[in-house]
Amino acid sequence: MSVLTPTAARSGVAGHLRQLEDQSVYILREAYRHFDNLCMLWSMGKDSTVLLWLARKAFFGHVPFPLVHVDTSYKIPEMIAYRDRVAREWGLNLLIAQNKDALANGMNHTLGRVVCCTALKTNGLKDFVAERGYTAVILGIRADEEGTRAKERYFSPRDHHGEWDFRDQPPELWGQFKTSFPEGTHIRVHPLLDWREIDVWEYIRAENIPIIDLYFNRGDGTRYRSLGCAPCTFAIRSTAKSLDDIIEELRQTTVAERSGRAQDEGRGMEVLRKDGYM
Amino acid sequence: MVALSDRAMEHLSIVVVGHVDHGKSTLLGRLYADTGSLPDGRIEKVQAICQQQGKEFEFAFLFDTFLEEQEQGITIDTARTFFSWDSREYVIIDAPGHKEFLKNMVSGAARAEAALLVIDAQEGVQEQSRKHAHLLAMLGVRQVAVVVNKMDLVAYRQEIFASIEDEYRAFLTKLGVTPERFIPVSAKLGDNVVSRSARTPWYTGPSVLEALGLFQKEIPQEDQPLRFPVQDVYKFDSRRILAGRIAAGRIRVGDRLVFAPSNKTARVKTIEGFNVDSPLLEGAARQSIGVTLDEQIFVERGEVACQEEFAPQVSTTLRCNVFWLGARPLEIGCRYLVRLATREVACEVVAIHHVIDVSELDVQETRTLLLKNEVGELTIRTKAPVAVDRSSDFEATGRFVLVDQCDVSGGGIVTEVLLDEHASLREEARRRDLSWVAGDVGPEARAAHYGHRAALVLLTGAAPNAQSALARRLEDHLVADGRHTYLLAPENLWRGLDADLLSADDRELVRRFGEVTRLLIDTGMIVVSPTSAFRRFDPDAVRTLLHPATVFMVHMGEPEANPDADVVLEASDDPNAAATNLIEELKRRGLLAYTLGEKRFEYASYTI
Structure with missing residues (x-):
């Protein structure tokens, strides 16, 4: 039997997780309704995999838009294997975005982390969006990850250069979002904004979502808490070998989730996100 | 699998509002720091900056x-933070107080679900303190606690606290908001934020942290219709699949649903x-x-499913309170x-x-504009009826x-659903449709069989002979194209069906014409009707009777004469060419397709 097929008998989540699920599903359906040309980013991490799962919930087993993986070429190899396996089993329309020019010119993190993230992730994404003419991109960012994301909208406009004007964000109330916009701009849709790290894990456990095993301690006393490129993502010390262990660990910890992500140092994320980073 | 509810925590979201510089962010910073809710290194990081x-x-x-916020010392945008205390998880929304960022x-x-309103003890109740309270009331936030901050700057004097409480309580009461409590606080020094302070011995109420615990979880709307x-x-x-989010009440398998405003029903x-x-x-x-x-x-x-006996109202005319956030003013007639x-x-x-002047809650003189950040009482009229x-x-x-x-530029709450001039026709259509005796062949089956949907094409403007010529050509072309089409000249009803009417009864002539086209459209046909024979023709009356069937209006002549027209033609256009163009337009709008508007998609070829 495939590890990707949920086996537990179940009739849906309840309580707080159900509320989060209902809100995310509502947002996904609004996005699909309002934008004809949209895509969803999938990094194979826990958040965007939960997002993908929620899309299958929202559309009753289907994912009616392409999934885009912004591939920096520096991802941890297991992530690529997991990506291709899930895509095949779930019948996903998976597209790979890559800034080939930057890679051909030798772009890597030793040239500067913000420089590298901007070239391979921000620009890799922006060029792909522009080339394919997407008017909306769905992303799995969460408000509790770091400060600039705490200020995001569910539907967040990007200008002609793909940049985020955080000073002038649209009002968002009563489930009504910004869905019309000038030609040449696009909207970032953030259905997971209200989820916290622990919610994501509790949901993965409740729904039995297949998750990449890099998140677990596989015997060496470490695990990844947040996944990115191999050179800039560091494992944390942890004994957590199961979902229950991770959830218990998160209840105790006071260390920030992204402390193992090098680009967050100093004001890295603020600069990156203003320019259109995810 | 581990049960999800092994630690059932309640979740509550709270917004912090108040005038600029009255100390909202400081209050939150203190609350998080003193309850140990900040991640390791956060204080050190900010201290280093x-x-x-x-x-x-x-x-x-x-x-x-944002750097900019630290430089200017103001909060630019709403930040959401999370914090748990005493078996409850809070989402705290820090709303900016600066005027520009309403x-x-x-x-x-x-x-x-609840709000903390922050007031500076030294400055007292300010414009934004009033405006924010007003907006909270409009937005439906009913639970409010007032934090009187910066008590250290007024030497913790009880009479200052009491006078602010008196003034603000009176104001809130006028808005229909009953504040649960007023709390004297110094966020900077930590008085009454987490634990009660010895500096305010005259205060016996809860600290801010305790007050959060006293907010109630909203009662779900499950028991409403x-x-x-x-x-x-x-x-x-x-x-x-009909997808949506239930706004109120419950749906069970087997329930009979009525959809408003179309009056369709199904189980x-x-x-x-x-x-x-x-x-x-x-x-x-x-x-x-x-x-x-x-x-x-x-x-x-856009349709709202409900139970027949508890249906929403359907109208085009709404009285409402609106707050305006747009850079361009809201204008009458726009x-x-x-x-x-x-x-x-x-x-x-x-x-x-x-x-509404929020400072005094007084009524200002009549105006034709509503400016940014103002609240007004308006009447709006929608182009088509809405369920509301x-x-x-x-x-x-x-x-x-x-x-x-x-841009989303304003928000409004409906205070009254007004009857418009078609209210009686709408009620007639509703009663008729809800008790309609239908056969087993539905409109979808007819559309699939005929290869097109039913519609009424109305011609307005121009001279009677020009309308008639276009109607003939259109019927001719549509039938030649394999579409079931019928030219219905309204005057054909007058000698028969309308023989009992005085010719002056314009409204009744239109009503009967509407009911006849309603029948023809139910057969799955495209009906083409010139309207010049009517002395006074009211297309909205016909639309109301036919709702939700498609009424496609073609105006010949000056566009200003019929702003609601779907297509405007020159009165002098050649009828043959005009008919060909109209059919193209009908195709473009999907009227000549038989699929009925569901979202479908094709799986793209697999790319890995």
Whole structure:
């Protein structure tokens, strides 16, 4: 039997997780309704995999838009294997975005982390969006990850250069979002904004979502808490070998989730996100 | 699998609002720091930045993320933070107090279940203190606690606290908001934030932290009558699923649903789910669900499913309170898009009854404009009827946003649903449709069989002979194209069906014409009618009787004469060419297709 097929008998989540699920599903359906040309980013991490799962919930087993993986070429190899396996089993329309020019010119993190993230992730994404003419991109960012994301909208406009004007964000109330916009701009849709790290894990456990095993301690006393490129993502010390262990660990910890992500140092994320980073 | 509810925590979202510089961010910073809710290293990181920038550390900086905010010392945008205490998880929304950023405050407050209103003890009640309270009331946030901050600057004097409480309590009461409590605080020094302070021995109430615990979780709207706004219709596989979020009430398998405003009815066949092992039998308020129906009726986004005996009102004319956030003022006579639940329809501002001066809650003189950040009482008129409730009865179907060009520019709550001039025809259509005796062949089956949908094409403007010539050519071309089409000249009814009428009864002539076209359209036909024979023709009356069937209006002549026309032609256009162009237009709008508007998609070829 495939590890990707949920086996537990179940009739849906309840309580707080159900509320989060209902809100995310509502947002996904609004996005699909309002934008004809949209895509969803999938990094194979826990958040965007939960997002993908929620899309299958929202559309009753289907994912009616392409999934885009912004591939920096520096991802941890297991992530690529997991990506291709899930895509095949779930019948996903998976597209790979890559800034080939930057890679051909030798772009890597030793040239500067913000420089590298901007070239391979921000620009890799922006060029792909522009080339394919997407008017909306769905992303799995969460408000509790770091400060600039705490200020995001569910539907967040990007200008002609793909940049985020955080000073002038649209009002968002009563489930009504910004869905019309000038030609040449696009909207970032953030259905997971209200989820916290622990919610994501509790949901993965409740729904039995297949998750990449890099998140677990596989015997060496470490695990990844947040996944990115191999050179800039560091494992944390942890004994957590199961979902229950991770959830218990998160209840105790006071260390920030992204402390193992090098680009967050100093004001890295603020600069990156203003320019259109995810 | 571990049960999810092994640690059932309640979740509550709280917004913090108040005048600029009255200390909202400082209060939050202090609350998080003193309850040990900050991640390791957060205080150190912010202290380092302060040192680098050569300024004193403040608790407010813990949440003012953007460099610019720290430089200007203001919160630019709503930040959401999470914090748990005493078996409750809080989402704290820090809304900015700066005047320029009211729309962010509204965005923050709109998703809150309770509010902390912060007032500076030294400055007292200010304009934004009043405006924010007013908006909280409009946004539906009913639980409010008032934090009187900076008590250290007034030497913790009780009479200052008491006078602010008296003044603000009186103001809030006028808004219909009953504050649960007033708390004297110094966020900077930590008095009465987490624990009670010895510096305010005269105060015996709870600290801010304790006050959070005293807020009640909102009571769900499950026990209200059903409101299920249709968000979308999916046909991804063999199932035709109506998707949406239940706004109020419950849906059970087998329930008979009435859709407003189309008056279509059907029973719930299944409630669809993904990754569930047993069939779902029920959905309740706030849940995002999908249902299939026992009959293939044509309903689309914007309809509201309800129970027949507790239906929402249907009208085009709404009295409402609106706050305006747009850079361009809201103007009488201007057109906006109104978005109410999942319905989107153009509207016009008919009247601005008055602008509410939030400082005094006084009524100002009549105006033709509503400026940015003002609140006014208006009447709006929608281009097509909407299913709507008063906001005091139903939250989700009683409030709306207004879109100006591309931007959500205002929000409103419905205070009264007014009868418009077609209210009696609408009621007639509703009663008729709800008791309509139908055969087993539905409109979808007819459309599939005929290869097109039914529609009424009305011709207006121009001279009678020009209308007639175009109507003939259009019927001729459509039939030649294989479409079931009939030219109905209204005067054909006059000698027969209308023989009992005095010729002056214009309204009744239009009504009967509408009912006859309603029948013809039910047969699946395209009906083409010139209208020049009517002395006074009211297309909206016909639309009301035919609703929700398509009425396609072609105007010949000056566009100003019929602003609601779908297509405008020159009166002198050649009828043959005009007919050909119109058919193209009908095709372009999907009227000559038989699929009924579901969202479908094709799986792209697999790329790995």
